[in-house]
Amino acid sequence: MISFTRLPYKKNALDLVISENTLNFHYDKHHAAYVQKANELLENTYLKDKSLVEINKITAFDKDYTALFNNAAQVFNHEFYWQSLALNSKPSDSLMLKIEADFSSFLALKEALVARGMAQFGSGWVWLILKNGVLQVISTANADTPIASEDEIPLLCIDVWEHGYYLDYQNKRLDYLKNVVENALNWQFASENYDNI
Ligand code: MN3
Numbered sequence: 160m161i162s163f164t165r166l167p168y169k170k171n172a173l174d175l176v177i178s179e180n181t182l183n184f185h186y187d188k189h190h191a192a193y194v195q196k197a198n199e200l201l202e203n204t205y206l207k208d209k210s211l212v213e214i215n216k217i218t219a220f221d222k223d224y225t226a227l228f229n230n231a232a233q234v235f236n237h238e239f240y241w242q243s244l245a246l247n248s249k250p251s252d253s254l255m256l257k258i259e260a261d262f263s264s265f266l267a268l269k270e271a272l273v274a275r276g277m278a279q280f281g282s283g284w285v286w287l288i289l290k291n292g293v294l295q296v297i298s299t300a301n302a303d304t305p306i307a308s309e310d311e312i313p314l315l316c317i318d319v320w321e322h323g324y325y326l327d328y329q330n331k332r333l334d335y336l337k338n339v340v341e342n343a344l345n346w347q348f349a350s351e352n353y354d355n356i
Pocket of ligand 1: 185189237318320322323
């Protein structure tokens with residue numbers, strides 16, 4: 160059974176970057192629907208008592224479970240995205256040193272996140288991950304998620320499905336990405352993920 164986790168803040172907490180109106184749909188409708196569909200597909204399978212991460216890892220490469228993977232991965236990705244958002248946060252000293260080592264500067268990392276989001280054709284996700292000891296910015300299409308992989312550890316993500324920004328930014332993905340990256344990424348969450356590896 161996959162749970163519908165609570166938003167880690169009030170729906171107006173990210174206002175001016177992501178509105179309460181967007182979260183009313185994105186969290187209450189889209190995220191909720193992925194939870195409901197994943198649980199319908201889990202029923203009567205041997206996977207139903209496994210954790211969300213285990214379900215993702217097992218179903219990611221199994222064509223018999225494509226629909227379950229798509230919905231379970233979207234649940235994981237959305238939970239991770241809600242935690243990836245916060246106003247006014249900064250990387251820890253250790254993460255900042257790593258960013259400067261692998262991207263040359265914090266600014267260069269932020270530019271890479273925006274550029275990767277613009278380069279993702281159609282729906283998907285932008286991620287800051289640690290892979291083989293190196294920070295990387297990647298994108299995944301549709302529901303695909305780095306946790307399906309054995310060697311990609313996600314630190315932050317940004318949803319670039321249109322449902323995540325259309326009400327606030329219409330078709331202007333660039334404006335959404337720039338505003339999120341500049342003002343609403345939860346670097347404390349990224350730092351905890353990095354420092355706990
Ligand atoms: Mn979404």
